[in-house]
Amino acid sequence: MTSAPMVSICLPTCDRPELIVECLDSCLAQTYPHIEILIGDDSRDDLTQQLIAARYAHDARIRYVRNEPPLGQARNVASLFERASGALFMLIHDDDYLVLEGVARLAALWQRYPHLEVAFGDQYEVDASGRVDVRRSAALNAAFHRKRRAQGMQASPGRTGLVQMFPNNGWLALAALVRRVGYHEDAGACCDFVFGVELCLAASHVHYLHEYVSYYRRTPVSISRSTRVSPFAAAFTAYSFVLGLSLDASLEAARRTALRRLAPIVVSLHARHDAPLAALRVALDRPDAYAYGLSPRFYYHLALIARALLAVFVRQRPRAPRFP
Template identity: 65%
Template sequence: MTTELKVSICVPTYNRPELISQCIDSCLAQTHANIEVVIGDDSKDDRTETLIANRYAHDARIRYLRNTPGLGQARNVASLFARATGDKILLIHDDDYLVENGVERLLIPWQTHPLLEVAFGNQYEVAVDGTVDSAVSDKLNADFHRVKEAAGIQPLAGKTGLIQMFPNNGWLANADLVKRIGYSEQYGMCCDYAFGVELCLAARQVYYVPEYVSYYRITAVSVSTTTRGSTTSASVSAYAFLDTLTLPAALEPARKTALRRIVPIVVSVYAKNAAPWRGLRVALTHLYAYRYGLSARFYYHLAMLARATVAAKP
């Protein structure tokens, strides 16, 4: 792959000085040498700023900026895209990191597909201590439809985003397309999912590389984890986004596939947060998510909603 193509690796960070150095080191170690690492720091203290200054001050590939005050997840990522000067953009979060030849692997499809605009691969699942479980990683990717049989150009690019085959980071895309789509804070906790859907819907071609290109770390302290059981969770936001999204008829089956995964989670969240009627409305509107009443989960959720209704009475 020619080194003429410059890749901007965008790294949003927030209070993770103990993890971000592994992320940055993995970016700087890429076999594709023509890169810049654009960092947006939303941290509440100066530990990350000090680390960057002490460890990377003399590396011209690092472009660091401290956001004061913090921008929040979506606006931080959007600011990184705006600052990127490369031909391609890759997003990697501060607690995750790249396989040494991850960028190179993702660039290869452009050699034979000049109209290609987006490429992505598999993610290893990594424990907080850095342990990689290959079996768990294989299952993670299979659960999100990343299997060898699906390799190559995707027949319906938009479907890739809708069914969450497209990962939340570790992907590579043409910079002009990424900047045109942008990251919007209007989608709340599901801004990464909404971005992926809109990116794939707008792309001429999307390519799946059936190889591991990045490491996805499971941490207990994250915005998505701490809001998982609340009505501000990513699942609730993703449901609202999906439910109102205008799609061509060919992509309606993909919307259903996505809602089958999300609807039961949303119903459970509403039951646990004293909003039983909202939960019931979602469940009855999307009965296919419960196999039209043939799923035991449906009756369990009905019981949860009933208990929530009784508890809500004065």
């Protein structure tokens, strides 16, 4: 791309009018001039619709749609991608927001790398009230392999997706590639992760910028009502998804890295939700996730499994008959 392309910022929202203002204002304040902002509203009431009409009706950059009936997270995002007209797409969830120069920092990479397909940067971590924790932000990015030595064009884009370097939002990517990969409804609460992995697997030119471009707000609920039903579904789906991927041999090490991250979460959740045998099976299948028995987490999880087994035994034990 030789000229500054139009960037479509896609903003799915659901029942969070108290947060979307900060997100939307951060989009409108971007120093990059060529943007459009598409909002897909899955809210159960009309509070967000009224807010958008009252506060932003004058701004032609905003294109708002109320989804009736609600579409759910994946279909909502997919509908935004379909409506967008830019050459580059960005996704930002309603509880997160952008650094002032976030879009400009990523879009500038296309001037340096005309064949670039995907770009992403670092995320600040903020609490529910929006306070930035610099130390936790650095730890968050380091945990997902976003470090200075990793900056630049990624030698293995597929690895970038598998080890979760690629963030859940705040990225920039070619519209055609994003539409081709798409958001999958069957991925449920895991659709962000599945999309990120598949996008990186499909791309040949992915760039990581070691600069902050967005704010990630840590909250206990997800963006759509469908994901609130089970906050644990994402880890299970992600684990099964990674296991089932058909990968080139060069990406098997990245698969193992991904499974090492996910397996202990899956073990803990199985044990806490009355599936001790499933928990034990995953723990024994992934000994590398517990440093081959050298991790204290392994013994803690064994204790959880034992407690869950005992609870199942007690519930299934025949009860003595009661006589009048």
